[in-house]
Amino acid sequence: MHVLAEQCPWYVAGPLLALLVIGLRWCGNLHLGALGSFVAAESWIARPRGLPSWRVFFFVGTIAGGVAYALATGALHATFADGAFDEMGLVAGRGLAARAALLAGAGVLIGFGARTAGGCTSGHGVCGVAQLSAGSIASTATFVMVAVLVARLLPIAALGVAR
Amino acid sequence: MTARAKSEGRAAGSGGLAARIAGLVLGIGFGFWLCWARFTSYDVILAGLRFEQLYLWLMFGAAVVTAAIGLRVLRAAGARTWIDGAPVGWSTTPVRRSHLVGSAMFGIGWAVAGTCPGPAAAQIGQGHLAGIFTAAGIFAGVALQGWIATRRAPAAASSVSPGACAQA
Numbered sequence: 001m002h003v004l005a006e007q008c009p010w011y012v013a014g015p016l017l018a019l020l021v022i023g024l025r026w027c028g029n030l031h032l033g034a035l036g037s038f039v040a041a042e043s044w045i046a047r048p049r050g051l052p053s054w055r056v057f058f059f060v061g062t063i064a065g066g067v068a069y070a071l072a073t074g075a076l077h078a079t080f081a082d083g084a085f086d087e088m089g090l091v092a093g094r095g096l097a098a099r100a101a102l103l104a105g106a107g108v109l110i111g112f113g114a115r116t117a118g119g120c121t122s123g124h125g126v127c128g129v130a131q132l133s134a135g136s137i138a139s140t141a142t143f144v145m146v147a148v149l150v151a152r153l154l155p156i157a158a159l160g161v162a163r
Numbered sequence: 164m165t166a167r168a169k170s171e172g173r174a175a176g177s178g179g180l181a182a183r184i185a186g187l188v189l190g191i192g193f194g195f196w197l198c199w200a201r202f203t204s205y206d207v208i209l210a211g212l213r214f215e216q217l218y219l220w221l222m223f224g225a226a227v228v229t230a231a232i233g234l235r236v237l238r239a240a241g242a243r244t245w246i247d248g249a250p251v252g253w254s255t256t257p258v259r260r261s262h263l264v265g266s267a268m269f270g271i272g273w274a275v276a277g278t279c280p281g282p283a284a285a286q287i288g289q290g291h292l293a294g295i296f297t298a299a300g301i302f303a304g305v306a307l308q309g310w311i312a313t314r315r316a317p318a319a320a321s322s323v324s325p326g327a328c329a330q331a
Contacts, residue, residue, distance in 0.1 A: 004199060007207075010218050013200040014225020020189055020196065021226075022233040027185040028246035029253065034281030035305075037190070038298075042305045054186035061190020062281060066288025068191060069198035075290075082293040083206040085277055100296040106276035107283070107300015108307070113268025114280065115308040116261050120269060121279045122193075124262075125223070130230035135256035139266040146270025151212035154274060 005073050021127050030054060033123025035114040037062065088154070117143075181246045197285040203294070205277030212274055276300075 008016070024030035033055075040055035070076035080096055082103075091098045114120040117139045119128060125143075128136020200222060201207040211219025234253070242251045256262075273279050276297050278286065283301060286294025 007201045007218070008196075008199040010222040011225055013196070014222045014227075015229045016196055017200075017222070017226040018229030018233055020193055021230040022237065023192075024185065024189055025234060025251055025253070026237060026242065026244060027189075028179075028182045028244045029249060029251065030182060030185065031253070032189075032193070034193075034279065034284065035301075037284070038280050038301050039305050039309070042302050043309070046306070051183070054182040057183045057186035058190035058193070059284060061187040061192075062194035062197070062284040063288040064187075065191040065194020065196070066198055066203070066285035066291075067194075068288075069195045069285075070289045072195075078290040078292055080292050082291070083204060083277075084209065085205040085293070099293065103276050103293055103296035104300035104303070106272040107297040107302075108304035109268050109272030109300075110276065110279060110283075110297070111301035111304025111306075112308045113265045113270075113272060113304070115305050116265025117269060118256070118262065118265070120281075121273070122281050124266070126226050126230065130227050130234060131253050131255060132231070133255035134258050135262045138258040139262040142263050142266035143270035143273060146267050147212050147274040148214075150271050150274035151209055 004069070005075075017126060018130070021130060028054075031123065032127045033119055034062065035111075035120040035123055038111065039115060113143075179246060185246070193281060194285040194288055197282050198289050203278070203282045203286045203289055203291055205293075208277040208282075209274075272300075272304075 021032045024032050037055045037059035040053050041059045044052040044056050067076070080099075082099065085103075086092065086099060088102075091102050110120070117124065119125075119136065119139060121140075121143070124133075124136040124139040129140050197203055202219075207216070207218070210216040214220075234251075237251045243249060244251060269279075276283075278294065278297055280301055283294045283297040286292075287298060
C-alpha cells in the first residue's frame with residue numbers, strides 16, 4: 001500500500017488528528033491524551049480492580065495501532081535501532097544498556113513532568129489548545145520552547161561528554 | 164460487567180463499556196496515525212524541533228485549527244454525545260505554576276528521547292523496541308509523581324487523576 005508507506009502529508013495528518021479529538025469528544029466528552037492513558041494504565045497495573053477505564057483501552061489501542069500500521073505496510077520487524085539517537089555522543093558505541101538508560105531517564109522526565117503539568121503534546125498541545133484552555137496554551141508554549149532549546153544544545157552537550 | 168460498574172460508568176459519563184470500545188477503536192486510530200505521520204521516528208521529531216523540517220509544525224497547526232473549529236461547531240449546534248446523550252462540552256483551566264514547571268521537565272525529556280507518550284506506545288507496537296525503555300521510564304515518572312503528590316497532599320491527590328490530562 002503505497003499511500004500508507006509514505007509519510008502522510010501534513011495537510012491530511014493534521015485534520016485526521018483533529019477527527020480523533022472531535023470523535024472522542026462526540027462519543028462521550030472524552031479528552032484525547034496519551035499521558036492520561038499512561039497514568040490510567042499505571043494505576044490499574046498497581047491496583048487492578050475491575051474492568052480498566054476507557055483510557056487503559058486507549059493505551060492498548062495505541063500499541064495495537066502501531067501493530068496494525070506495521071502489518072498494513074508489511075514492515076513488521078523488531079529492531080532496537082533508533083535513528084540518530086544511537087549516534088549521540090552520550091551513547092554512541094556504548095551498547096544497548098547505555099541507550100536504554102538514557103531513554104528511560106528521559107522517559108522519567110516525560111512522565112513526571114507531563115503528569116505534573118496535567119498533560120503532554122496530545123492532551124495539552126492539540127486537545128487543550130484547540131479548546132483554548134489557558135493552562136494548555138501555557139503548557140504547550142513552555143514544552144515547545146524548552147524542547148526546541150534542548151534540541152539545539154543537545155549536539156554540543158553530547159559531544160562534550162563524548163570527547 | 165456488574166450493575167454497579169455500569170451505573171458508575173453512566174454516572175461518570177466516561178467509564179461505561181461504550182466509552183471503552185470508543186477508547187480502543189480511536190486508540191488504534193491514534194497509534195496507526197502516529198506511525199503514518201512518522202512521529203514514532205526520533206529523526207522526524209528532532210528535525211522538527213530543529214526546524215530542519217516544518218512538517219511537525221504545519222501538522223500541529225492544521226490539527227489545532229481543524230479541531231478548534233470542529234469542536235466549536237459541535238457545541239454551538241447543541242450536539243449530544245453518542246454514549247450518554249450529554250451536551251458536548253469541555254472546561255478550561257487557568258494557568259498554574261505546575262503547568263510551567265511540569266512542561267519544562269517534559270520538554271527536556273521530549274527533546275532527549277525524541278518521543279512523547281503517544282509515540283512511545285505506538286513504537287512498541289510497530290516493532291520499534293527502543294520505545295520499551297522510554298515507556299518504562301514514563302511509567303516510572305508517572306508513578307513517582309503520583310506517589311509524591313499523594314504524600315504531599317493526600318486529599319488533593321485525587322485531582323491528579325487520569326482524567327486530569329489537561330482537564331482543559
